Amino acid sequence: MLRVAIVSLPPAYGNPYTAMGAPGAVTWQQLFDGLTRIDEAGNVVGALATDWQLIDTHTWRFRLRENARYSNGAAFNAETAKEVFDWLLSNQGRITPVGNELRGLAEVSISGPHELIIRTHQPDPILPNRLALVMMVEPKSWAELGPKAFGQQPVGTGPYMLESWRNGNGAAELAANRYGWRRPHIETVELFPLHDHAARFQAAISKQLHLSQSMRPEELQIFSERGFDALVDPTKQIIGIAFDVAGHPDSPVADRRVRQAINIAVDTQTISEVITYGKHSPASQGAAPGVFGYNPALKPYPYDPIRARELLADAGYPDGFSINATIVMGTYANDVEIYQKVQQDLAAVGIDLILEATLFSDWIRQYVTGKWRTEAFSLAWNTAPYYDSIRPMDYFSCGKAIPFYCNPSMMPAIENAATEMRPKEREQALQDLQLRFHNEAPSLYLLEYGHIWVSSNEVSGFAMANGAPQLYKLKLKARD
């Protein structure tokens, strides 16, 4: 039995279309597969599709795995895959977060028992990446039970199948999927949704668990002394403080020089070394290394308070100013300390940053409606599940439904990068855009942040891919 602590189970349990990324991905990737997946190195590789070809700029052919079965024994094939896409493209499916991501799909058709043809409205160079998000549910169960009840009894092709969402230990219990096309080394898994960090730490250090999610950097020494290994999730997020330029056009942050000054005034290197023990590097742009379109030539803004003061003076604020930022505290390890250090560094150049702590439910309401009370807000973004730089560029553009930062002059380049089908040209276009975003500084770029997992010395083979541990690869070591 493998015992894993996670921050939480997906609220909708086994309905994989209700959210993207954490916390659902950790659980769903054990139960389901997409046609593609993002591997440990961030490359898109086959999962239920073995290979794919671009037929023309709008059309893709996906050849599907022939030996895959759902955990109820039903065969996976082009017909079942099409049923899944058809639901996601239906009126009901489109209003799910995953269905919403597929709004660029025009049609899905079958060209053979194990071959799908997918047509898109616009050229979509990252369609294979996009499909890593679409978990293949068993369509018959889905149709019979409906999305909510299916969530209670999910059926997928993943290496594990659900035994219980809450067993006697309060954990979700998974068992090896006997029909699965990948056989896990460990037959059963308990996923403990331990919301409280201290409880997670204590359970891990007392060796009640084999794997634990979201540990703090300062704890790693203790874990190391007790024989644990640590792994920083390579699916890194960029954590920062974004500026609501669109909603606050009269604020000092509407001036690019001010935004650059804020970036220069904050000592991200010290934040990285002292607060995160060097586990999270300073961010230079809106993507982390390894992501398609990351620009390796860009360096983080250098810490230079004197230059920051000069920029502020040039912008007409020689005596500084006061700004407010809406912050969700406690989302990331050490975030409170990080925000306090930002506040301290900005105060040193005359910027009085007032942090207004709020709950996520309030934060997301402001984010989605675009009605920010303050001119800055905490924002962590990643390129998952696509591992492509275009995704965060969408957030920081006029393309967002209600944008907080909209620079119309950048839109042609963004649209070009979004539809350019030649990989080399596209990579160059994205890297050029990264440079422009870096200079425009629509956010204070803080750190490249990855959740830290620890694994006990009782297991081997721990690896992360696309934000989820690859539990099927883990082996339990024989006890001495």
Place this chain on the structure above:
Amino acid sequence: MKARISAGSRLLGNFVVLLLGITTLMFFALRAAGDPIIVMAGENAGPEMIAALRQQYGFDQPLLLQYLYYLGNVLKLDFGASLASGEAALPLVLSQLPATLLLAFLGMTVTLVVSVPVGAWLGARPDRASVRIVSAIVVFAQGLPGFVTALILIQIFVVQLMWLPSLGHADVRTWILPSLSLASFLAPKLIRVIAANVAEAMRQEYIRTARSIGSSAASILWREAFPNAILGTVALVSAQFAFLFAGAVIIEVLFLWPGIGLLLFESAQTLDFPVLQAITFVVAVLVFLVNTLSNLVFRRIDPRIGQAVS
């Protein structure tokens, strides 16, 4: 007989007003707290998707209409389905209630087992140095938040000594730390009340009389003073029941105890209104029942209370 019927109908009236007040307050307070549709739709949702979801879940109706519809359903004990999982809210809450009741029972048992002897001992000997030391410890413990006590207990018994587990609730060994932690919420206050009541009783004339006729110290304490000190204790125990649920939330989260406290925490994360409303309703009913029961116990212990009410 007529008086009893009148008291019963008054009680029923209070019950209905309480439930109406609680359900109304929760309905409007939750809607002021946030928008579950936006949480559900996610960060990349556009206005059209949000509008469609609002329509699907009935959140597009005027608030007053939503309230009347909700109230009508509450009368049928229908709180709707969880917005997150789709499970019927009230059965979901009731399915997790036994775990919370077990925790409450265990916590209260530990509280009484500790508080009664310690409180009586403190009250019976108010001037000794050892009593003053124990009193200081009790005051300190009362100021210590329950979750801190829980984490300290886990650190000692789970991390350092490795005697007990901190996860789950299937094994009896997993019951020990949660019940001790919950008792740490309640015991210090109860000890102080018992001590004060016993000390007060020990100053009464009948105690002096008992001493003068040669009754033993134990007999004076347990047969004379303690029964007279118990009334205030029962009042506090019933009043503590509501706090017990509040304490259970953090204890259940820390120990992954699958009760309604954990459910409350998880539902609050996603603004799962139906589940939050059902939990509040169930807790209100329970607290009301316990308070009513304790009133009956008061009357049994001291019939003068019943006569005064009549």
